[in-house]
Amino acid sequence: MTIPYNNHIHNFYRYPSLDSIDSTENTSEQQSQVYLPEFLRSLKISDLPPGKLKLKIGIPIILLRNLNPSEGLCNGTRLIIRDLQHKVIDAEIITGSHIGKCVFIPQIILSPSESSLPFTLKRFQFPVRVAFSMTINRAQGQTLNKMGLYLPQPVFAHGQLYVALSRVISYQCIKILICENCQNNYQTKNIVYHEIFQNNII
Structure with missing residues (x-):
């Protein structure tokens, strides 16, 4: 019987990334136009957040980059989402010495540490993944x-x-x-x- 709890189920928020090719590399304008934004967004790379990030209040997430280690925002930190805004995630740290601290996570530009792609991808996205499980x-x-x-x-x-x-x-x-x-x-x-x-x- 789930009907009495439907009012407490939060909506999903969808955050599409802004993807591009690193212009500092020797990439011709014609080559850059070949890779459409839709294609770049569809690329799944292990140390990057999804191009189509789907989040919900109350779910666990894991941080993929060191944002502010002194405040507990390190690569691998797990958090619970408290609120979702257009350009920021309000979350609570649930691991480490900063457990219980509420923090804000912004969108940043990310690039993969290693990739077999013939170019360097630049992805503007929240540096998080949903983390109901981990390796x-x-x-x-x-x-x-x-x-x-x-x-x-x-x-x-x-x-x-x-x-x-x-x-x-x-x-x-x-x-x-x-x-x-x-x-x-x-x-x-x-x-x-x-x-x-x-x-x-x-």
């Missing part, structure tokens, strides 16, 4: 009260599993989901090279 690498260094770990396949190294399991302070705070009828053997070997502990000097 193990992205969670490194964070402490969580509760966590669900989704493992459709085993991790490739025991160190990665350690990073995932050590995000919480107790085994009671974590749930792990694996395939129920998966034929793979869900074991991760803890491989130790004993040679490195020997005192032999080469």
